[in-house]
Amino acid sequence: MEGAANAILITDRRGRIEWANSAFLRISGYDLSELIGRTPALLKSGRQDRDFYKNLWNTVLDGRPWQGELLERARDGSFYQVNQVITPLLDDQGRITHFIAIQHSFTQADQERSRMRFEAYHDALTELPNRRLFLERLDQAIHEAAGGEVPVTVMFVDLDRFKPVNDNLGHAHGDKLLQAVAGRLKSGVRRSDLVARLSGDEFVVLLQGPLDDDDLARLAAGINRRIARPFHLDGNTNRISASIGIARHPGHGADSKTLLAAADQAMYRVKALGGNGFRIALDG
Structure with missing residues (x-):
């Protein structure tokens, strides 16, 4: 008993x-x-x-x-x-x-039950929504947008120079850096936006609402500035940055897979130019 x-x-x-x-x-x-x-x-x-x-x-x-x-x-x-x-x-x-x-x-x-549901839909390290929850929310947002409701935009955020942190200072330190990055990402977007961690040092942001190129440029540039600020952790100063790819529905993808892939490709174009920047996906 x-x-x-x-x-x-x-x-x-x-x-x-x-x-x-x-x-x-x-x-x-x-x-x-x-x-x-x-x-x-x-x-x-x-x-x-x-x-x-x-x-x-x-x-x-x-x-x-x-x-x-x-x-x-x-x-x-x-x-x-x-x-x-x-x-x-x-x-x-x-x-x-x-x-x-x-x-x-x-x-x-x-x-x-609440704890199990949270663990199923959130990243254990950062407590951000995980890939599963992000894709569900993205599918839902696209469905609503197809009905003429709120427009949908995806930002794919990949960290620059993160691997050397793990290699030189260890994965435990790298985990703390990812947690700090998650905090800065959440504070750098609107309350209505969803920030998620896909895997490793890859993050995504789901934005809903009418946003023109200038709006997206301001949001992305703000994230770049936040991530580029030094991270002071355990007596070490870490300097990293972020490459951001942006894709809109439906111009860059009519479904979640295509939309996310377009944002991913735009992000890699930023990486190829040295990182620490953003780019909107090409139309078509």
Whole structure:
């Protein structure tokens, strides 16, 4: 029972707590020493009325299991919801000696689902959206744009001179640099824009809205300036830059694959000219 994933609580016949497992302590926030000798009433949220608890006690004192949903209050004052089963334990004469309560936390389950979804759609290092989420959002944006709604633009951002950082200072330092780059990219675009990490030192930005060449030039030049500023990490000064390729829907691609490829090609043209710049893809 100690190693069970569900929270477990054991009380005597009067409802005085005798034992709780680690899962119960984790969800309630209490230490075992704070629970021993007290009743589960200390967890009352005030959301269940007197009749609720009267029915609960009538059921278990009759020797029958009780099951229901409870909103409990943790030690820090926060609320959590559980599905609870209380089972009376009987001696050889059929007298109740203890009650065992087993709780399944809806709150923890929801948090676990949210965590798993976040991990599935975000890059573990930078916590930016990953390729999967970016492509889903890009497909959705293109679908909306095809209906005459918000125009779509993609920026493909590749770092210049990043490899020497990894080679000379190690991958751990390179990871910190990528995290810092992610922060600068997010602060260099609009709140409505989506910044994602595709892989390695490749990033992309999804922009929605009417943007002319001057608007895109300002945004791209701003990103170039931010990335070109020195990064001071762990006593080292890193100087890198970014090559940016820009592609618009539908002129440079009617689907996400073609649009991203056009932005990628434009980025490589910048690289060929020495990097630290931007270029809009050629039409057609």
